[in-house]
Amino acid sequence: MFWRDTWTIFRRQMILSLRNPAWVLIGLMQPIMYLALFGPLLQRVAEVPGFPPGDSWKVFVPGLLVQLGIFGGFFVGFAVIAEWRAGVVDRMLVSPAPRGALILGRVLRDVVSLTVQGAVLMAVATAFGLSVPAYVFVLALILVAFLGGAFSAFSYAAGLALKSEDAFAPLINMFALPVLLLSGILLPMTLAPRWLQIVSDFNPFKHVVEALRAVFLGDVLTLVTAFGFGLVIALFVLGLWLGARVFSGQVK
Template sequence: MLREIWLVFRRDLTVSMRIPAWIFIGIMQPMLYLVLFGPLLEPLVANTPGFPPGNAWAILTPALVVQMALFGMFAGFGILAELRTGALERMRVTPVRRIALLLGKVANYALQLLVQSLIILVLALVAFDLSAPFWGVVLALIIALLMGITLASAGYATALLLKSEEAFIPLLNTILLPVLLLSGILIPITSGLAPDWLYTISQINPFRHIVDADRSAFRGDYTMDGLLTGSIVLLIMAVLAVWWGARTFARENA
């Protein structure tokens, strides 16, 4: 099956490389947050109690990497285009396993996410006061990549179920906006900053715990308190999303 995954990955990577501008288009929003919002966050972190440890860049940068992973559901647009052009149907008649179709496409998205994340990290290191341990950054990237795989799998499954851009776009906006706001990506939602009702609601959001784990890894906090909850939540979500995606690929392409 590894060879089948490689073939699908190589085919999708070839298609992606024909329009490499998409890599930079995908990082425009987090780059703007880094450049335009980061300086505003610096005095807030210094003068407002309730922020997690670290300076503004150690708080914002890993969250922006997670934000790019969160938008992995938009990968489903690629499947809708292949459905419309018949490319997915042509792949369906090949002997490639359906789970290999999913994992090959997800691997291509994960590679793009890795490149985008490295660009953001290099910008934060070169242009701003970002300081983070090497292995903490590596662990934070692994967390973000696993989250990207999770969201891309869910995006592919959702797109295959809906089969319509007109339905897919409003659904993503409805889901991702509250998830983004309640995950504390831009401003951490802590008990010292947020009102009790907002803090309680954010605790229900699983992505909030993943963002917290990514920030903990970035500042070198490898303790159970820093990483355990977010890591467990992410692993469960990843297994469920890949299972759902593979099952949907098999059913919709039967």
């Protein structure tokens, strides 16, 4: 019952996405623009003391993949607000489908979309000069999938709890700035002053970025990598649990 209902929700969401693929392309444009416009600047920045060793693309591309997973997943909450306003969510809630299936089916659609976007992003990065083994591509897509799924679930929970774009948009903006500045997505935190590095240590997404950069640099079996991937999986499980709780709480 659970997996059948999950598949039903997933299939419905995929059909809706395939009917309007513009959102997938729009979500991919921002990281590709960063890649094309900001990436070449890092080739000079890589000569600055404090920049991590290795090819600048192996430092920059992992950050863009994490950015894709976070923000690609976090904006889907707008869709569930529209579904709630149209009465779609209410009709699903009166069905016998498990609440976990209602959230997981949606999240899996977003995971597929973000995984495809991540693969395209790395293909474009390869054209710019990125060169990594095949297993790095696989591990990077796994991390993007779990990270995007986690933020997709959190986004659905927040959207359904707030039920207002006017409240949801400021929430994203409030979250975006510290994530971008304190996770080292665009520039490694090793370039920051010591006090800012200490502050960034409390940002969990900094450790996710560092884990993926370690993978790109060939350091797969390390505590940094294990901690980053473990954190992403934990966020994924927490997001699904929270999303299911919020969906269940909508029943009056």
